[in-house]
Structure formats: C-alpha cells, structure tokens
Amino acid sequence: MNSPSGGAAPGPAVSETPPDSASAPPAIPHERRSRTLWLVLAVATAAIVWSMNGTGVSVASLVSGWEGAQEILTGLFPPEVDRPLLASVAQAAVETLQISIAALFFGTIMGLVLAVLMAGNVGFPAWLASAASFVAMVFRSVPELLWALVFVAMVGLGPTAGVYAISLHAAGLLAKLVSEQLEAVDPAPVEAMEMTGASKVAVGLLSIIPQARNNIASLILYQWECNIRTSAIVGFVGAGGIGQALVVAMQLFRYQELATLILALLVLVIVVDQISRFFRRRMGSATR
Structure with a gap:
C-alpha cells in the first residue's frame, strides 16, 4: 500500500552500529593501567632498596673510603x-691489540657457525x-675471567690463554x-630459494646471511671493541696484555706507572672505537 505522499512505504529501520563493534576487544580501564604501573614501580623500588641494603651501598661507604x-x-x-717504561707499555698495548684481533677471528667463526645452526628460519x-x-649459552654464561683461569691452567701464562678465553665468550654472544x-x-x-631445492647451508649462506650482513658486520665490529x-x-689472571702489566703495577704500588698504563689503554680503546665507527658508518650502521 502506498503512502499518502505517493511514495513507497518506509522499510524497517537499519541499525547504525558498526558490524564489528561487538567483536572489538574491551578497552583496559584507565584505573587498571594506573594500578599496574604503580605496582611495577613499587616492586622495582623495593628490589632496588633491597639490593642496596644487601650490598652495603651508601654515601657513608664512599665517604669512609675517600682517604684511600x-x-x-x-x-x-x-x-x-x-723511555724504558714507554717501550714496555707500547709492547703491552700491541699485545693487547693482537689478543683482541685473534680472539675476534676465532670467536666470529665459532659464533657464525652456531648462529646458523640456531636460527629457526634456516631449518636445521x-x-x-x-x-x-x-653450547652458545655455556660459552657466554661463563665470564671471560673464569675462562682465562681455565686456559692459564691449560696452556700457561701469556696472551694465548687470553685469546682462547675471549674467543669462547665472544662466540657465545655473537x-x-x-x-x-x-x-x-625477509622470509620471501x-x-x-627453498622451493628451488637448495640445501639448508646454501639457503643460509646465499639468502639469509646476505640480507643481514650489515647488521652482522656491525655486531662483529662492536665485539672487537x-x-x-x-x-x-x-690480564689480571696472567693472560697477557696491558692487564697483566696493570696488576703488577698495582701490586707494587707503582701508581705513576699505573697511570701511564691506564692512559695507554684509554688511547687504544679510543682508536679501536673510531676505526669501528668508521666502518659501521660506511655500512650505514652508525649515524655519528
């Protein structure tokens, strides 16, 4: 039946509620978020206070030790x-640099092999x-100092033990x-490549590693630092380098010699840091 105005009769009213409103997850109330935040802050504060009390950290401890x-x-x-001391310090600095490079070489090889085996997208x-x-967890869980004690007992005092100790820990981290x-x-x-029937090693070497090579190179350079x-x-446990000279100077209370060694170590760290930053900037991994 037509309406008095001659038009068609109006149909049933259409709901203006969006069809997916019923499936939208309920919003977390602001009060609940606030309570959670305050709870986290309270737990963190309690943990900090508990740790400081347990370790004896306080201003009083700093004041009492100021004289020493x-x-x-x-x-x-x-x-x-x-001149004789500078020649000895230079030799220790060179030995430290050699330890770091040799340890980086062995640590990188072991770390990359373990990383390819561990990566889930390679599919081993x-x-x-x-x-x-x-294995990687064991390597990085044991501190370098403990590894150094083990290798000093195995191969004796000197930089060889330092290379082996740092290599294992670096391999675990890398x-x-x-x-x-x-x-x-990117998995695509x-x-x-997997659809072509390539082996897992080929997929890792030719498809996965090339995509991540810049970030991997940046990690390796940082590991060198x-x-x-x-x-x-x-070096404090006899594994060579500047550290071994540092502990001797400290034990004999040769503080001026200790200062020279600390300055040499600082210069060495700055030089290596700048070299690493230069290469990372060339790869687009560093902005400054």
Whole structure:
C-alpha cells in the first residue's frame, strides 16, 4: 500500500552500529593501567632498596673510603714517561691489540657457525639447533675471567690463554645476537630459494646471511671493541696484555706507572672505537 505522499512505504529501520563493534576487544580501564604501573614501580623500588641494603651501598661507604681513593688518585700524577717504561707499555698495548684481533677471528667463526645452526628460519633439525643453543649459552654464561683461569691452567701464562678465553665468550654472544638478526630477515627470498631445492647451508649462506650482513658486520665490529676492554681484565689472571702489566703495577704500588698504563689503554680503546665507527658508518650502521 502506498503512502499518502505517493511514495513507497518506509522499510524497517537499519541499525547504525558498526558490524564489528561487538567483536572489538574491551578497552583496559584507565584505573587498571594506573594500578599496574604503580605496582611495577613499587616492586622495582623495593628490589632496588633491597639490593642496596644487601650490598652495603651508601654515601657513608664512599665517604669512609675517600682517604684511600685520594691516596691512589694523588699517586697517579704525574704519569711516568721515561723511555724504558714507554717501550714496555707500547709492547703491552700491541699485545693487547693482537689478543683482541685473534680472539675476534676465532670467536666470529665459532659464533657464525652456531648462529646458523640456531636460527629457526634456516631449518636445521631441532636437536641440532638445541645443541648449538646450549653450547652458545655455556660459552657466554661463563665470564671471560673464569675462562682465562681455565686456559692459564691449560696452556700457561701469556696472551694465548687470553685469546682462547675471549674467543669462547665472544662466540657465545655473537651466536645469540647474530641468530636473532638472521631470524629477522625477509622470509620471501628464503622461501623462494627453498622451493628451488637448495640445501639448508646454501639457503643460509646465499639468502639469509646476505640480507643481514650489515647488521652482522656491525655486531662483529662492536665485539672487537669489547675484546679490547676484556683483554685488560683477563690480564689480571696472567693472560697477557696491558692487564697483566696493570696488576703488577698495582701490586707494587707503582701508581705513576699505573697511570701511564691506564692512559695507554684509554688511547687504544679510543682508536679501536673510531676505526669501528668508521666502518659501521660506511655500512650505514652508525649515524655519528
């Protein structure tokens, strides 16, 4: 039946509610978010206070130890610069550089092999990936200083023990970080290569690693910087380099000689950092 105005009768009213409104997840109330934030802050604050009390960190401990620190700091100046000492420091710095480079070489080889085995998108058997992950975890979980003690007992005092110790720890770190970079690449080229019947090694070397090579190179260069600093630490247990000279100077209270060694280590770290930054900037991995 037509309406009085001659038009068609109006149909049923159409709901203006969007069809997907019923499936939208409920918003988290603002009050609940605030309570969660305050809870996290309270737990973090309690953990910090508990840790500081347990370790005895306080302003009073710094004040009480100021006299000893002042004695050491005043003894560092002026640094000793006689010719025989500078020649010895230069030799220790060269040895430290050699330790860092040799450790980077061995650590990179082991780390890359473990990373390829660990990466889920390469597709090695689960038992092999788990074994590689466990080995990498052991390598990086043991501090370099403990590895150095082990290798000093095995091969004796000197830089050889330092190279082996730093290599293992570097391999464990690089394996974890590089495997994460490999798993983050674009999967499309990987799948295309797998469809051609390529082996897992070929897929890793020709499709996955090339996509992540800049980030991998940046990680390796950063590991070199870490090796320089670590080589000074392992020297404290007789693993060669500047660290071994540092501990001798400290034990004999030769503070001016200690200052010269610290300055040499600082210069070495700055030089390696600038070289690493230069190469990372050329690869687009550094902005400054």
